[in-house]
Amino acid sequence: SQQGEEDPQALSIQEGENATMNCSYKTSINNLQWYRQNSGRGLVHLILIRSNEREKHSGRLRVTLDTSKKSSSLLITASRAADTASYFCATVVLNDYKLSFGAGTTVTVRA
Amino acid sequence: NAGVTQTPKFRVLKTGQSMTLLCAQDMNHEYMYWYRQDPGMGLRLIHYSVGEGTTAKGEVPDGYNVSRLKKQNFLLGLESAAPSQTSVYFCASSQDRETDTQYFGPGTRLTVL
Numbered sequence: 001s002q003q004g005e006e007d008p009q010a011l012s013i014q015e016g017e018n019a020t021m022n023c024s025y026k027t028s029i030n031n032l033q034w035y036r037q038n039s040g041r042g043l044v045h046l047i048l049i050r051s052n053e054r055e056k057h058s059g060r061l062r063v064t065l066d067t068s069k070k071s072s073s074l075l076i077t078a079s080r081a082a083d084t085a086s087y088f089c090a091t092v093v094l095n096d097y098k099l100s101f102g103a104g105t106t107v108t109v110r111a
Numbered sequence: 112n113a114g115v116t117q118t119p120k121f122r123v124l125k126t127g128q129s130m131t132l133l134c135a136q137d138m139n140h141e142y143m144y145w146y147r148q149d150p151g152m153g154l155r156l157i158h159y160s161v162g163e164g165t166t167a168k169g170e171v172p173d174g175y176n177v178s179r180l181k182k183q184n185f186l187l188g189l190e191s192a193a194p195s196q197t198s199v200y201f202c203a204s205s206q207d208r209e210t211d212t213q214y215f216g217p218g219t220r221l222t223v224l
Contacts (some may be wrong), residue, residue, distance in 0.1 A: 030209065030210075031210055031211075033210075033211075033212065035215075040218075041217060041218070042115070042201055042203075042215035042216050042217045042218055043154070043201070043203075043213075043215040044215070045212050045213065045214070048210055048212060088153060088154070092210070092211050097208050097209070097211055098144075098156060098159065098169070098211065099144075099156075099211055099213060100156075101146075101153040101154040101155075102153050103151055103152055103153040104153055
């Protein structure tokens, strides 16, 4: 069974706008990661946030984690056409050390 | 430095045929994984390995076998392919067990008729 669930399933925005997607999970985690998948390609690691962290930044990416609500959000600021992709959250459950992926959010950035 | 490579990229099988997917990594990573990706379901873990000579079952292991005879290679076998195994297969590797940040190959698109 999948540990994480992303919301929304799909998102369409104009270039330059911000994109926000959310991830909810079920059990206590060691860390939560976000990956990007361009059409027809493998997944690429974007950012990792540990269970004792609340916010993390990497370039135009901002990730938040609320362990009390078992949820995370990924914000992409000033989106570009190249950001068009599917985004997956993945959790590492405590003492399990394997990634469990959600079904993903498909983001389309319109020029 | 090629990272993670997968062979073949595409394959069409008939029901009952067998095949082996090859994954190779040149990063000297200890841990390797095989996933399948189906529409709307994200990635599901088939089998994984925590080091040369070791394998373990993941979430959906039935119908698949794996071997890790060399540290850099992880093979996924289908002994008798079924249409339900039509999917995109991804291999990944990682070095840090605690964070488990994974590096993915480009995928193999398998169709079973």
